Amino acid sequence: MTDNGRSPAPDASPTSLVAALAEGVVVLDGGMSNQLEAAGHDLSDALWSARLLADAPEAVREVHRAYFAAGAQVAITASYQAGFEGYARVGIGRREAEGLLRRSVELAREAARDADGNAASRWVAASVGPYGAVLADGSEYRGRYGLSVAELERFHRPRAEVLASAAPDVLALETVPDLDEAEALLRAVDGLGVPVWLSYSVADGRTRAGQPLEQAFALAAGVDQVVAVGVNCCAPEEAAEAVALAASVTGKPVVVYPNSGEGWNAQTRAWAGRPTFDAERVGEWTGAGARLVGGCCRVGAEQIAVLAATLRGSAAG
Numbered sequence: 459m460t461d462n463g464r465s466p467a468p469d470a471s472p473t474s475l476v477a478a479l480a481e482g483v484v485v486l487d488g489g490m491s492n493q494l495e496a497a498g499h500d501l502s503d504a505l506w507s508a509r510l511l512a513d514a515p516e517a518v519r520e521v522h523r524a525y526f527a528a529g530a531q532v533a534i535t536a537s538y539q540a541g542f543e544g545y546a547r548v549g550i551g552r553r554e555a556e557g558l559l560r561r562s563v564e565l566a567r568e569a570a571r572d573a574d575g576n577a578a579s580r581w582v583a584a585s586v587g588p589y590g591a592v593l594a595d596g597s598e599y600r601g602r603y604g605l606s607v608a609e610l611e612r613f614h615r616p617r618a619e620v621l622a623s624a625a626p627d628v629l630a631l632e633t634v635p636d637l638d639e640a641e642a643l644l645r646a647v648d649g650l651g652v653p654v655w656l657s658y659s660v661a662d663g664r665t666r667a668g669q670p671l672e673q674a675f676a677l678a679a680g681v682d683q684v685v686a687v688g689v690n691c692c693a694p695e696e697a698a699e700a701v702a703l704a705a706s707v708t709g710k711p712v713v714v715y716p717n718s719g720e721g722w723n724a725q726t727r728a729w730a731g732r733p734t735f736d737a738e739r740v741g742e743w744t745g746a747g748a749r750l751v752g753g754c755c756r757v758g759a760e761q762i763a764v765l766a767a768t769l770r771g772s773a774a775g
């Protein structure tokens with residue numbers, strides 16, 4: 459109750475993410491794993507942050523809370539590396555794995571409700587990572603797994619169905635390394651009744667598998683279910699050109715959330731180099747058509763706070 463004896467006014471009616479994108483720029487969160495590691499969690503096993511959905515779900519919820527507090531409007535779930543095969547390798551059966559996938563969405567939703575401000579302007583994106591992420595051998599940075607599009611579709615569909623059943627606002631088909639997997643993912647989510655974004659991991663102006671980005675983005679151009687297309691898990695320096703190309707090829711809102719700029723060595727499982735992520739780049743990205751903007755690996759809550767403040771300053775100006 460308020461001081462005048464009246465109940466506090468409820469949050470405004472929920473706004474769809476699609477509607478929000480039509481109105482302006484929406485801030486994504488940053489990396490999940492770096493925040494968990496900073497809190498002292500060991501992510502050295504093959505399940506990476508997906509293990510904590512079972513072992514320490516409160517830690518995952520706290521990361522989402524930290525990003526919302528920093529100004530993020532979208533939480534990407536910890537399901538990127540969560541798959542039935544990976545969980546089976548550590549003795550987690552299918553029914554429990556389904557529960558963990560749904561829990562990833564619930565944790566993000568709980569954090570959204572707990573955050574200060576208007577819950578109507580916070581959304582949950584259920585991460586659908588690439589096939590290579592479940593292999594945990596770095597192959598998501600190469601693609602071309604030797605599987606057909608049909609085989610990849612059969613792999614992705616069950617997990618996408620479970621995540622969709624938890625009612626996220628969007629499915630994030632992210633860090634996609636090649637066209638075959640993009641086609642398989644789009645087939646796998648068809649008919650699930652949840653909008654999706656399609657985001658490629660790129661290097662040197664091409665997909666990680668070396669295919670032309672124009673061809674990659676064109677896959678999504680005529681798919682109504684795809685509400686945004688773009689890039690993530692790439693060097694910040696690559697982002698602006700990719701954003702402009704995605705916008706011109708598809709005519710859709712563009713999603714962009716690059717890494718810190720450091721390089722990942724899949725063999726040593728370590729980062730090297732210096733960070734180059736700079737929130738001041740956001741004006742260049744939004745000017746080129748970006749409407750969903752955030753950070754990926756090694757971009758933390760502090761950087762997202764600066765990015766959100768930069769966007770607020772641009773809007774005020």
